[in-house]
Every structure is written in C-alpha cells, then in structure tokens.
Amino acid sequence: MAESHTAVVAFIGDRAYKVKKPVDFGFLNFTSVESRKVACSREVELNRRLAPDVYLDLSEVLDGEGRSCDWIVVMRRMPPDRRLATLVERGEDVRSDLQQLARKLVSFHSTAKRGPDVESAGEPAALRRRWVDNFTGAEPFVGSIFDRDTFEEIVWRALDYVDGRARLLGDRVRRGYVVDGHGDLQAEDVFCLPDGPRALDCLEFDDALRYVDGLDDAAFLAMDLERLGAAELGREFLGWYAELSGSQVPRSLADHYIAYRAFVRCKVACLRHEQGVESAADQARKLAGMALDHLRSGQVRLVVVGGLPGVGKSTVAGALADRMGGVLLRTDQIRREMPHAADLDPGAGYGRGLYDRAQVHDTYGEMFSRCRRLMEYGESVVLDASWSNADEREAARALAREGRAMITELRCDAPRDVAMARLAARVDDVSDATGAVAEEMAGRFAAWPEAVEVDTAGEAESAVAAAWRILQACR
Structure with a gap:
C-alpha cells in the first residue's frame, strides 16, 4: 500500500x-x-x-x-527499485536517465496543448495568483510549523519578482513556452526503466495549475532532486531541459520556479501534518527554507560600482558581473556608441568634448535604458562608471525601485599615487581618463555616504573578494 x-x-x-x-x-x-x-x-x-x-x-x-x-x-505496476527517488537516495548514477527524461519532457512540451486558455494561465497575474493561493493555504500553519519571518520574506520576495518581471513572463507566453504540462513532476513518480523513463501522476484536478511555463514544469523535478540532497543533479536536469528546448533562461527565473515548486510542496507537507503525519512538519520547514534560499539567489540585483579613474573599479565590476552571472554595463564603452561620439574629442579634458555635461548625461541615460530592459528580463546588472554626480546615483536608486531590484552601491578607493601609477601604465584602454582628469574629478566628486567603500589599493583578487563579501551580506 x-x-x-x-x-x-x-x-x-x-x-x-x-x-x-x-x-x-x-x-x-x-x-x-x-x-x-x-x-x-x-x-x-x-x-x-x-x-x-x-x-x-x-x-x-x-x-x-x-x-x-x-x-x-x-x-501497470512499476518496479519500486527503479523509482528515481530510490535510485538517488542510493547514490546511483541516474544522469543518463535524467537526460532521457529531459529529452522526453521537451518532446512532450513541443506538442502539448496551447491556446488562449493555456496562455492566460502563464501571464504574470496568473503566476501571482498561484503564489497568493499557496500563501493562503499555508498561512494557517505559520507559527506552528514555520516562523512568521520566513513566511513574510517568502511572500514579499516572490511577489516582488513577479511584479518586476512582467516583460519577461509575458514574452515567454508570446513565444509559446506556456503549455499544458505535467504539473507535478516528482522523483517519487518517475521510474527509470531499461526502455526509458516513465513519468506518472500528473496534476489532474485543476487544469489551470497544469498550464505552466515548460521551465516551471521541469523545475518541479529539479526542486525535488535538491530536496533529496542532489541539488547538482537538479541543476543539470534543468540545464539539459533548457538546452534541448532552445529556451534562453535567466538564472533568476529558474530559481524563481524552483522556489515556487518548493513552496507548493511545503503547503502539501503542512496538509499532511494536519492529517496526522508527524514527520511532515520537518519536511515543510525544509521546503520553506529551500523556497527562501532560491528566492534570495534569484533576486534581481543592481550593483553600482564607482570611484575615481585609476582606482580599479572596472576590474572589480567585471569580476562581480562574472561571479553573479550578471551583465556588465560600462559608461566608457557606451559613450563611444552614442550618436555623434566619433565627432567629439575624447582628449579634450574633464567636462569637455566627449565628456561634456550633456554627453555624460546622455551616456548615463542610455546605460539606464539598457539596464531597465535587462532587469525586466530577469538579469542582474553591474553598472561601471565614476558616479561622481549625486543625481545620477539617485537615478540608479529610482531605477532599482522601479525594477524591483536590490541595489548595492560600492565606491572603490585607492591612494592617489597608486591610482596615478595605474593611469600612467594604461595601454589601449577604452577609458580616456588621465591623471589630470582624475585630479579635476576628485575636486568635484559629490559625497557618497550611501556607498560601501572597497579598498582597491592592493591585489585585484583581494579587492574583488572584499566586494563579493559585501554583496553576499546584502541579501
């Protein structure tokens, strides 16, 4: 039984x-x-x-x-020793089975039912409603099974992500990624047979809950593999699914869907506990923790990295973007792509030519425009610029609020002689800043109390590690 x-x-x-x-x-x-x-x-x-x-x-x-x-x-009775959950718990190699399952799921999704009723269930409002319905079902257990702080953080992070990612979610609907899927893909219900995996027990009681983004469907199993202690297998499975489906998947969206599936199972575990299954309470707490971890990991971030020329801010910004899996936007590069930039003198000095006030303002405006679109599509962004003007920093904060992104402001700093030596040693750099420009900018650099200072006087690795610790602390 x-x-x-x-x-x-x-x-x-x-x-x-x-x-x-x-x-x-x-x-x-x-x-x-x-x-x-x-x-x-x-x-x-x-x-x-x-x-x-x-x-x-x-x-x-x-x-x-x-x-x-x-x-x-x-x-037909399935052999219990070929249950995916059992195989994972025994530590057996199931990568080939999971690759086959990813291929089978992609094929299934490619021919699955689509249409207006299916698509409407994939719109941002529908995803928000599913979250809210699960919050409503789980709220009676707050305090008795998991704590209020955890619950409330899950609520605001989940809804914040959905509200800020309407463009991404709507675009996936229009591209046909929302299908009549499985809806409940758990390792307990997958059997790895010699002639291929069988996925059983799809969600049948509510069609709308089965109408999901294909990535969401696959994320259920990724979440369940993580629950079983095989998080890397879960990430691989989701990667295979994305690769085979040809879908461009922002890391934040994968995290969001894993979090959603973890919280769905958290609610179910709460109901099981109510039915008298004592161990379900621990399971619910574990799943709530997983949901929160993935919502934090999938938080869209805006990292503002600034400072005077020569302090090493571009080195720090580039390394942070790599570690985050984010996109780097650099004013030094963008200003050269602006209309009529080729007609302006890059060596005219601070506040003149390519660097006159109007040109600088337009460059920041273009950077903000690109950043806005990237964040709408679930990408975290690192903005590399001097940020010497307080108005531009406030514009970045407003952009973060608009895009429901977490902002972190970093000011890189190094002694004058170190910065000057670096500027003198530059070769073929996209930046045109000279020692004279740095001196003039230093005299006009507006106070920046909101930024966390990063000491960039020493080795680059040390500065990057310090900046990374700051980002990790600001979750």
Missing part, C-alpha cells in the same frame, strides 16, 4: 489500483462519487500522454445494490 494526501494505492500482482480519498482541501474536492469519477477519468486520460503503457483502465466500484460507490484507476 502507498498513500498520499489525496489517494491510496494498493499493489496486487503486476497491477496497481488507485482510489481517491473523499477529501476537501479547498483547492480540490473529492467528497462526491461523481467528483472522484471525473478525477480518475482525467488522471487516466492525461497521464497517457507521457506513460500510455502504464495507465491501463478506469474501473467502477459497485455497492451491494449495484450502485456506483467509487472509481479506481488501474495501472
């Missing part, structure tokens, strides 16, 4: 017989015979899409007077 919060499965010979429990959780209601019939019928129909040789039939149960009293899903 096996049991979940919604069903009981009996194993007899080479068959498995599944009966729905007469339960009402609000988000599903199986209390009537007719509702269980519909659910069982849909289970057979929908699961035959991925496992047609497993879901065999639907059988009616009659009472002593010949009246229908229940319905049973009849399935």
